[in-house]
Amino acid sequence: MSASASADDKNSSPLTEKHRLELIRTFSSDQVYIRTQFPMGKVGLTIKNGKVSPGGDELSKLLAMWGPSVKTGDRAIITQFVLKGDRMRLEINGGPVKKKKWYQHIEVGSGGGMMTPGGTAQDPINNPRGSYVDLVFDHHIPDLTVEQVKQMLWPVFDFDSKSPLEAYLESVSPKVKEAIKAHHVLVGMNREMVIYAKGRPGKKIREKDGEVEYEDWIYGDPPQDVDFIRVVGDEVVRVETMKVDGEKIVHTEKEIDLGGPAVATAAQKENKPANAPTLRRPGEQAPEAPANSGPSRPAPIPDPPSGPPQFQVSER
Structure with missing residues (x-):
């Protein structure tokens, strides 16, 4: 019986005691490498019928709001493994609740x-800094082996990699994988890919071109080849290489597309009101100004008296 069939068949036999103990022994305190980002907070990931949720825009919103608990290629520890009802819950790094x-x-x-x-x-x-993933089945947990459960968890966990780099390479496209192995940066990569390919830059220069802020990551020193990697937001937009013989190689055309914008669009400015503020009621017309009206002038100030003040005494 295949793992996918057992997950959908409500008439499949329930989990046996033998396989239950094997799952607990295997996944309790096991080390894994992460294949997708987990959001921080009380909302983890769910796998049902091979589909991971939340995903896409919903996952991006959670990551933007709470930040990532773990990122692709990170090493994590399964700190709790629970079998309950129709699901298996695997908590990593202590789980979302301390x-x-x-x-x-x-x-x-x-x-x-x-x-x-x-x-x-x-x-x-x-x-708490951990998270969790729920492996959900129909009706009840079917009888599964350890290898079948690992196969179902493959979208989020890598049990076979020996290093963070190896785990990360398994989560990217073949073109990016070959570029990282060759320590080559492609236009369209994100910051994390650049670090896996070249390491952390020796120098960073922050500049501004009009309204766009960017960073130049510099790798190498003369008399060796020097690479200038321009990053806008989380995307590489320019790769410039200065060769030892003086040759200059520049790449600006996108070589890979990760599906995200290089920089967030700026918020539109609020339109100023066409008319000046007024206390008149809606529909009330403004009074007409005189035809020859010009700028109003202040009233003239009377001259002060030239002599001493005079007092008048009245007789009673």
């Missing part, structure tokens, strides 16, 4: 104050 340790329930009083040994669950160091 579990409280037994010693965090203890309070010690000293000098009129109370303290918790090891810190409290609200301390920044104890904030």
